[in-house]
Structures are given as C-alpha cells and as structure tokens.
Amino acid sequence: MPKIAVLQMNSGLSPEANFGAIEEAVQEAKAGGAEMIFTPEMALLLDRDRKRAANSIDSSSYRKYTDRFRSLAANTRIDIALGSMPVRLESGMLANRSFYFRAHGGRVERYDKIHMFDVDLSSGESWRESNAYEPGAQVVTVDDSPLGRLGLTVCYDLRFPALFDELGRRRCDAIAVPAAFTRPTGEAHWHVLLRSRAIEASAFVIAAAQVGRHEDGRETFGHSLVVDPWGDVLLDMGGDKPGLAFCDIDLGRIAEVREQVPSLANKREIPK
Template sequence: MTRIALFQSTTGIDPATSLRALETAIGEAAGGGAEMLFTPEMSGLLDRDSARASKNLRKEDEDEVLAGCREAARRHRIWLHIGSLAIRVGNGKVANRGFVIDREGQIRARYDKIHLFDVDLPTGESWRESNTYSAGKEVVVVNGTPVGKLGLTICYDLRFPGLFARLAEADADVIAVPAAFTVPTGHAHWHVLQRARAIEAGLFIVAAAQVGHHEDGRNTFGHSLVVDPWGELLLDMGEESGVGFADIDLKRISEVRSRIPALNHRRPIPDAVTL
C-alpha cells in the first residue's frame, strides 16, 4: 500500500505566492505520510492576460517555482509530480510542461502537453492554447516512482483515449492527469472521463486539479480525484483547496485485469469502410 497526496490549488498570477503555497503543501504531504505529492496543471502561474503573464515566464533553468519545489522535495524527502508549469522554450512559444522530481530534488522526467485546448464554449469562454503553447511530441512513462510506472498526461489529454492506451501498453501502473478544468465541462465530463480512462486502461488515475475563482477571472472545477482500476473513486476533494490523501495498492491492477483482461484482447483496428 502506498500513500499519496494531491494538492488542490487556486493558483493565481504571482509565481512567488504560488511557490509558498506549493512549499506548504509539500510539507503537509510529507507530514501526512505521503510518499509522493501530485499538483495541478499550471501550478506556478494561471493568468489568461498574456501580456501580464509573459513578464513571469522563465526558461526551465531560471524558473523560481521549479527550483523552490525541487528544494522542498529534497528537504522533506518526498517525490513530487508538478502537474505543469509554463516554461519558455524559444521561438516565442511556451511549453505546458510537467515534472517528476525525486526525493533528492532531481528531475526524473518531463512531459509537454500533447493536445492543446482550442475551443469556444457556450458560456462565451474562448481558449486558444495553440496561440501561446508548443505541443509536446513524446509519450512519457517514468520508472521507479513510489507508485510504480507513472504515465504522464495533462488536462485536455484526458479526451484522447489513444494516449491512455499507449501508456497502458507501456505498462504504466498509474496515469497522472493534472488539470485546470473549466466549470461547465467539469460538471459534464470530469468524473465520467476519469473513470472511463481508469477502466479502459485497467490502472489508477491520479488527477490533481485547480479549483475555485482565480485572480485572472476564470473559475475551475476542482474535484481532484484518485480512481482505481475498477473505476471506483478512492478520493474526491470536492470544491475546497488543500491537500488530500489516498492509499493505493498496486496489486489491485492485476486483480482487475484478471477479471476483465481487455488489454490482452486488443487487436489491430482495420480502416473503416464507408458503405
């Protein structure tokens, strides 16, 4: 049995404030016996004012939130999955990049969000991540974490089951889905999609999420989740910020897959025929 922690945050427009909240959460997670803490998408800065946000964007080796989190992980001897940070990558673009950090404070893996959120919602909200962000090109599984093999995704990736299938085929035990889900799409799809991805892949889903009303005016859904391979909710953090805990047993994966061995039954899918 492995104890993990999730940080459900209401990240704002000041990275220094975000770092203080993350450092507190890291200490609380370690104090609660967690071996690994998961944080949401955009844990360091959430600001849809691009001109204002650009003043706070840094390259990876200059990012104060990343550096502070690495030091806090080392100090508290805990693994950390930073769901993502906005990192300058050149050519005027930014990566929506997640990090896995070990208890020595070393970066063990990086993942850049593959699927970018370009949508117009009925509420009048319009999002064009591709205007700012550069899409990732690599599917990433991290070996040797406290939760076994950890597959990495970010938010909108949730809607693309092919990515989750690829991670399952790479023997992931847990897939992280850090997010900043909008409220309308959260109410409609958050729980059902997380449970579906866990059931389809036959593994654990850990989804740390942003929550509440943010300084830039947006509202996010919250409900950070841990879902087991049968689709059962082990944790739902509702709509309050803070740190939550869950205990996961990786033996549950083989138990579920022995009951419904769907991964073993997969076959190549032929091209569709239009009649």
C-alpha cells in the first residue's frame, strides 16, 4: 500500500524561497515513508503582477529549476509531482506546466494546463489567464507512478468533464489536480467537483492546493484533498495554513469500486 505526501503551500514571489520550502517538504516526506509527493499549482511562483513575475520567468530559470528538481528526486529517492510552474514559450506566451520527476531518473513528464481561467467573480475578482498563458493541447499520463497510471491536470481543468472522461478511458488509477482555487469558487465547488471526478473515473484524486493570503494579494482556498474512487474523502488539510500530510493509498480499492459500479466498462458513445 503506497504512502503519498501532499504539500499545501502559501507560495510567494521568490522562486528560490518556494523551492526551499518544497525541498524541505520532500525530505520530510521521504523521512515519513512516502514514495511520492504532490505540490500545488504555481508552486514555484505565485504572482498576479505579470510584469514583476516576468523577471523570474525565462528559459534559463526553467532549465535551472527542472534540473534541481530532477536531482532532488534522485537524491531523495522519491517521485515528485510538481503541480505547476510558469514556463516561457518560444511564442513569448507562457505555459502553466506540470512536471513529474521520477526517483530513478529518466524522462521528465510535462503537462500544460489546457483550460484557461478567464472569469469575473461576484467578489469583484477578475482573471484573464489567456492574456498571458497559452493553453496546452495534449492529455498526459504517467504510466509507471507508484500509484499506477497517473493522469495530470491543473486547477481549472477540474470543471471540464471531457478531460476527466478521457483520463477514465485511459484507465487512470489516480489523477492529480494541483490548484490555486480562489476562496469564493472553492467554498462553492471544490469538494463536490473533486468527489465527482473521482467517482466518474473510478480513480483516486489527489489535489494539492495553495492556501491563505499570498504576497501578491490574492487569497486561495486550501483544503488539499485525497479522494478515493468511491468518492470518500481520505484527507482534507483544511483552509487555514500550509503544511505536509500523508495518506496511504489502497490500490485494491480501485478494482473493488469498478466491480461494484462498472461505469467505465459500460460507457458508450452518445449518438449525435
């Protein structure tokens, strides 16, 4: 029964300080017996001021930190599912990119967030992710994680069932949903959406989240969750503070649930 660690963060404006927090958490996770650790969306830099953030986002910093994460995974012998960090593309736009670093080295998996968060909230918050970020175009799975086949998503992707339907078709055993959910949307929809996606895919959902008031002024919801394939919440880290938590994953639960409710096997194409 693999043990995972989930890191809830309050990331700020300094990539180096954020990396240090992740590095410390990875070492603590390994000491606690975890085989892999999950971090939130924008774990390395959370800054809504795009001009200021641009000073920390370039091709050299991207290579520097991916190399450091690769070494960290290898040296600690723990897989790292880095929720995401901003990456400058050749087009000049950014990608909101997830990474998966294996403890044994080898290929680094990458997933670019597909759905852009372009909304005006009743709280007065306005977000236009597509002004700076280019949406991804590929569904990505990690087929040899300690949890089996792991599907990669990021935050707002959670609201689009078609992506999770595809991950279900690919028989993912677990799905990562790193996030920096706003407080209003989190209070309304976070728990119900994550439980729904776990039930639909008959898979574990691991959602490491940002929490609290950040240096750039935004406030995030927290409540990092682990949900099992039946929709039961195995871990909820609350909405008060950052921290590290552990969860044992009973992979036998996947087959049990899929036998009781064989929705993946019964799935049919809807006539048009």
